[in-house]
Amino acid sequence: xxxxxxxxxxxxxxxxxxxxxxxxxxxxxxxxxxxxxxxxxxxxxxxxxxxxxxxxxxxxxxxxxxxxxxxxxxxxxxxxxxxxxxxxxxxxxxxxxxxxxxxxxxxxxxxxxxxxxxxxxxxxxxxxxxxxxxxxxxxxxxxxxxxxxxxxxxxxxxxxxxxxxxxxxxxxxxxxxxxxxxxxxxxxxxxxxxxxxxxxxxxxxxxxxxxxxxxxxxxxxxxxxxxxxxxxxxxxxxxxxxxxxxxxxxxxxxxxxxxxxxxxxxxxxxxxxxxxxxxxxxxxxxxxxxxxxxxxxxxxxxxxxxxxxxxxxxxxxxxxxxxxxxxxxxxxxxxxxxxxxxxxxxxxxxxxxxxxxxxxxxxxxxxxxxxxxxxxxxxxxxxxxxxxxxxxxxxxxxxxx
Amino acid sequence: xxxxxxxxxxxxxxxxxxxxxxxxxxxxxxxxxxxxxxxxxxxxxxxxxxxxxxxxxxxxxxxxxxxxxxxxxxxxxxxxxxxxxxxxxxxxxxxxxxxxxxxx
Numbered sequence: 001x002x003x004x005x006x007x008x009x010x011x012x013x014x015x016x017x018x019x020x021x022x023x024x025x026x027x028x029x030x031x032x033x034x035x036x037x038x039x040x041x042x043x044x045x046x047x048x049x050x051x052x053x054x055x056x057x058x059x060x061x062x063x064x065x066x067x068x069x070x071x072x073x074x075x076x077x078x079x080x081x082x083x084x085x086x087x088x089x090x091x092x093x094x095x096x097x098x099x100x101x102x103x104x105x106x107x108x109x110x111x112x113x114x115x116x117x118x119x120x121x122x123x124x125x126x127x128x129x130x131x132x133x134x135x136x137x138x139x140x141x142x143x144x145x146x147x148x149x150x151x152x153x154x155x156x157x158x159x160x161x162x163x164x165x166x167x168x169x170x171x172x173x174x175x176x177x178x179x180x181x182x183x184x185x186x187x188x189x190x191x192x193x194x195x196x197x198x199x200x201x202x203x204x205x206x207x208x209x210x211x212x213x214x215x216x217x218x219x220x221x222x223x224x225x226x227x228x229x230x231x232x233x234x235x236x237x238x239x240x241x242x243x244x245x246x247x248x249x250x251x252x253x254x255x256x257x258x259x260x261x262x263x264x265x266x267x268x269x270x271x272x273x274x275x276x277x278x279x280x281x282x283x284x285x286x287x288x289x290x291x292x293x294x295x296x297x298x299x300x301x302x303x304x305x306x307x308x309x310x311x312x313x314x315x316x317x318x319x320x321x322x323x324x325x326x327x328x329x330x331x332x333x334x335x336x337x338x339x340x341x342x343x344x345x346x347x348x349x350x351x352x353x354x355x356x357x358x359x360x361x362x363x364x365x366x367x368x369x370x371x372x373x374x375x376x377x378x379x380x381x382x383x384x385x386x387x388x389x390x391x392x393x394x395x396x397x398x399x400x401x
Numbered sequence: 402x403x404x405x406x407x408x409x410x411x412x413x414x415x416x417x418x419x420x421x422x423x424x425x426x427x428x429x430x431x432x433x434x435x436x437x438x439x440x441x442x443x444x445x446x447x448x449x450x451x452x453x454x455x456x457x458x459x460x461x462x463x464x465x466x467x468x469x470x471x472x473x474x475x476x477x478x479x480x481x482x483x484x485x486x487x488x489x490x491x492x493x494x495x496x497x498x499x500x501x502x503x504x505x
Contacts (some may be wrong), residue, residue, distance in 0.1 A: 045469075205454050205472045221473040263451055299473040300450075 004176045007244040008087020008185075008232030010079035011342045013329045014050035014225055018082055023346045026354040027375050031328050033211050033223050039195050046207040049193050050225035050330025068131050069144065070109035071191035075228035075335070076141035077148060080185055084149060087232040088244060089183065092150040100181040101145045101155035102172040103230075104164030104188035106334030107197070108138030108157075114194040141189050141228075153181050159334065162294070164188055166337030166387035166395035169231065170253035173397070176233045183238070188338035189228035198224070204263070206298050212331070214295035214324035214356050215302045215370045217363040222296045225330025229338035231345070248345045249400045251382070252281025258392025265301055265388050270294075270308035273394035277384055278312070281398040285313040288320055288398075289380035290353055292340045294388045295324020296331055305386065306366045321378070323371040327357035337387040341397060344383050348401035351379050415493060418464075422489045425459045439486030453482060460492055466499050468492075 011018065014032035015025035025032065033050045041047040057066055057074045060081075069077070084091075091099055112135045119125035134140060139157040146155045154175070158168040165188025172186035201207050201224065208221035239246055254276025258269030278285065294305055310317045325343045332339050347354050352375045359372035381401055388394045427434035430446035443453065450472055457468050468491075470478040480491030 045467075203454070203458060205457070205470050207471070208473070209471070219473060220471060220477075261449070261451075264449075297473075 002177055002179060002235035002237065003249060004173050004233050005236050005239050005249045006231050006247040006345060007234045007239050008083035008089065009247055009342055009345055010082030010086070011227070011229040011339060012052055012055065012075045012079050013227030013229070013332060013335070013339050014052055015329050017052065017055060017078070019342070019346065022342060023350060025328060026325065026343055026346060027350070027352055029328070029355040029357050029373055029375050031211065031357040033330055036193065038193060039198065044195070044198050045202040046198055046209065048209070048211065048223055050223060051193060052227050068135060070112045070135045070140065072105060072109055072189050073141040073144050075191055075226070076103060076187070076189035076230065077144055079187065079189070079228040079230040080145045080149070083230040083232050084185065089232060095183065096150045096152045098181055099151045099153045099183040099185065100172055100175050101142050101151050102158060102168045102175070102184060102186045103142040103145070104158045104160070104166070104168030104334050104338065105138050105141060106159060106161050106164050106190050107192050109136030109140060110192045110194050110197055112136040114196045145185060149185070151185065160393040160395070161389035161391055162331065162333055162336055163387035163389035163393050163395040164334035164337070165229070165341070166385065166397055167255070167393070169250070169337065169341060170255065170395055170397060172233055173250045173253050176235055182235055184233040185230060186233060187228060187230035188335040190333045190335040191226045192333055193224055193226050208297060211358050212297040212327050213358040213360065214293065214297040214327050215306070215363065215366040215368070216359045217361045219297045219299070219302065221298050222326070223330045225326070225332040226335070227329065227332050227339060228335050229342040231338070231341065248348055250397060251400045252277045252283065252398035254278070254280055254396045256394045258394070260392050263390055265304045266392060267304050267308040267311060269392050269394050270305060270386070270388050271311045273388070273396045274308065274312045274384065274386065277396035277398050283382060283398060285316045287382045288313070288316070288384055290344070290347065290383040291320060291322045292344045292383060292385040293322050293324045294386045295326055295356065297324070297326065301388065302363070303365045305388065306368055309368060317368060320369070321353045321371050321376065322368045323354055323356045325354050327359070328354070337385065337395065337397070340385050340387070341399070344385050344399055348380055348383060348399065352377050353380065418493050418496065419489050421463055422460065422492055423485070425456055425463065426485060426488065429456045429459070437485050439484065439489065441485045443482055443484060464492060464496055466495050468495065
């Protein structure tokens with residue numbers, strides 16, 4: 001069994017278009033939620049979101065290639081480039097076949113799907129562009145990463161709604177740890193802010209009209225985000241042999257299923273996933289200094305997650321810090337776990353805990369230290385990052401600095 | 402009908418609103434419509450959160466109106482979903498508001 005370290009990191013979201021921008025925003029506690037600008041909001045109940053403002057695809061891709069890329073794949077490719085470039089790895093000449101690409105995505109090329117359905121069903125288009133299918137397929141982002149970097153080992157996409165990225169990163173971690181591959185390029189991507197999708201979210205009645213206030217007494221629900229974060233995982237010996245800069249270590253991964261409700265979370269499922277993660281990492285509750293919470297800002301999640309943290313951590317629950325960075329970058333669905341792992345890596349490396357933004361006052365049923373509104377300078381050695389998806393699919397990662 | 406008619410439901414065609422609301426709730430709760438009264442609590446019917454969201458969807462579709470319901474903040478809707486009578490009255494109120502806006 002190899003130890004698995006992070007040697008590359010890339011991120012694109014409403015917080016900014018690279019890791020440096022994420023670091024600055026997380027430290028400043030800057031909420032990037034605002035009025036939706038990429039879609040028409042007339043006819044929508046929910047008119048806010050956390051969009052990757054200023055993301056200009058033509059700055060990253062030449063037009064021929066761009067024609068094949070949904071925004072979802074664009075985000076993943078840009079984050080992967082940053083992760084691979086800063087990680088200093090080249091895959092051509094042997095390593096490519098010993099490297100995996102495992103990407104989480106909730107829905108895939110939703111903009112392409114929406115746009116083309118509109119053409120066919122509403123506008124009566126007689127034909128669609130031949131790239132429609134390769135653009136919309138959920139696995140496109142992973143494929144494009146392999147093509148751009150010459151990675152010829154295993155590659156696939158993992159879908160488990162809001163836990164997709166954590167499942168993807170966790171599986172990639174297991175593949176590197178077991179020796180199946182030496183390196184993995186992994187993370188999550190999502191670009192699901194479309195008019196049609198927003199209508200669907202409106203119908204579920206869980207979206208906040210104002211902003212995302214996880215764990216706060218006046219929280220009114222979730223706010224959608226978008227983006228991608230990609231990490232390069234590498235076995236420790238290899239990273240040390242090439243003197244790579246080590247950004248952190250993944251030390252454990254736990255999964256569970258609620259086998260309960262399709263939308264309502266269960267504390268038992270969340271507890272099982274956190275406990276499985278701690279056991280996998282051989283960690284005691286007292287070792288954990290920070291939890292990057294799933295923290296969607298819905299009434300149901302935040303109470304359930306708080307209860308689950310109490311059940312897993314016991315007395316230690318009151319001593320550790322818990323925050324939801326979704327309060328800043330929104331809920332990026334299939335990319336959520338990856339953006340949150342990126343936030344956690346940055347936080348541990350730079351010695352601060354990112355806050356829960358937009359926090360106004362405590363909810364009696366949410367009684368932990370949520371690091372309200374301001375980042376806290378604090379050295380943390382071990383953190384866990386929770387993802388609890390619709391459908392009760394839970395995945396928790398443990399990270400050591 | 403076993404419906405307690407002691408309260409009025411507004412000046413829109415109240416009996417048909419009431420009848421449609423009862424149909425929708427009975428269908429979602431999978432109970433005989435005749436077993437529902439104005440005082441029946443939705444909780445007694447074992448209506449879970451998604452069932453309620455489906456009921457609201459059906460009501461909006463039936464009456465062509467928006468019920469501003471947020472599951473995180475149920476009181477914001479201005480319509481109570483405690484019991485059957487609340488729903489009937491709330492929908493009647495929303496219909497009246499909608500019609501007032503149309504004629505305004």
